[in-house]
Amino acid sequence: MTETTRKAPYHHRNLREALVTAGRTLLEERGLRGFTLRECARRAGVSHAAPAHHFTSLDDLLAEIAARGFVELAAMMAAEARRATDPASRLIGQGVGYMAFGAANPMLFRLMFSQERSEASKVVREAHFATVAAAIPDASPEIKARMSDFAWATVHGFIGLVLESQIGGAESAKALKTRGLAILSAMTETVMRAGGGAA
């Protein structure tokens, strides 16, 4: 044993965090089917009974992982949107962030959208609606709502189909991104037009 080898302390001090992190990695590696509490505990270097002190059940841990996913998704959307200077590009940017998140976290993305809808997705839904509404400020609430549906469906569907390898199985990431951008620009054009703006 070298000096740098520390004996694992009895108390982990950060087990909750460690379990969330380990769980997220495990999820990406094995999918929902291969996700078990015991394996999370193993990866966090702790006995299999320890998680019970932090999560009431397997589903509780999954819910926490999903909830954090939504926060991160919203952050990625916002980060991309912030780089744009006009409402239409912000809408595109937000879509880029959404797709990038999905591409980077396929299983997490799937998990987030296969649980019952929770409060957690609210940040994403609201950010999305706000950006669409800002892009077509003069449109009626009805049209804003329909275009918000439309934009979300387009973005969500594209990345979903990509993750399910229905679209672009053999293509490079770069080619896929181009395809995604084409969809985003068609979507944005439609939204702007419905809002009464110039194309």
Added chain:
Amino acid sequence: MTETTRKAPYHHRNLREALVTAGRTLLEERGLRGFTLRECARRAGVSHAAPAHHFTSLDDLLAEIAARGFVELAAMMAAEARRATDPASRLIGQGVGYMAFGAANPMLFRLMFSQERSEASKVVREAHFATVAAAIPDASPEIKARMSDFAWATVHGFIGLVLESQIGGAESAKALKTRGLAILSAMTETVMRAGGGAA
């Protein structure tokens, strides 16, 4: 025992079919997590070891169920599309069929799109592309391909979000259908415009 009570024959004669049917019901009732070979066998009125003579594994049965789902999905798309008299309405009709299938078979729909892409989805992909291409015959192959992506993403994303209760949780089926139709018409308009047709 009445005369109509028949003793179960030793040979089922149609076990493969019965397992597929039972499995599909089970899937809708319990989801993928609650799907087991043993329960399928139980529902088919057969010992748990019997399915091994028809399916090599649980995943084999799931694959068969998913494959049939794609056939049925293609049929529903075609049935709706056939009722339309012009290319644009055909595209809308096809989307209606797609959404109707998803709404009627939420878990099956999810299953079909969570396995690795198989040959089974080919019918759907090709029918979809053909309808888009027929709607914009003069467009370049590139545009046809992009609009095909776009249309599929829109339809797939919308029904996906509905099934995940991200869209329209509390709404009636009728209200939801209206929202779906609004999306389909926005989508179709975009496709037609990209193809150089009048709006």
Added chain:
DNA sequence: TGTACATCAGTGAACGCGCGTTCACTGATGTAC
């Protein structure tokens, strides 16, 4: 029409497995005095 026999499609017992969860426990921590 009858019979022998190969093949098919069931049965039920048994296997090993890893899981979630519970339990009594104990080591470590941190606070009150």
Added chain:
DNA sequence: TGTACATCAGTGAACGCGCGTTCACTGATGTAC
């Protein structure tokens, strides 16, 4: 600064569970002659 003690966050053994899969078997079928 020291000590008592409540509380917290671990441990490891044990529970019961249902699962997929395998196995030797047997009842039923259908075909060749």
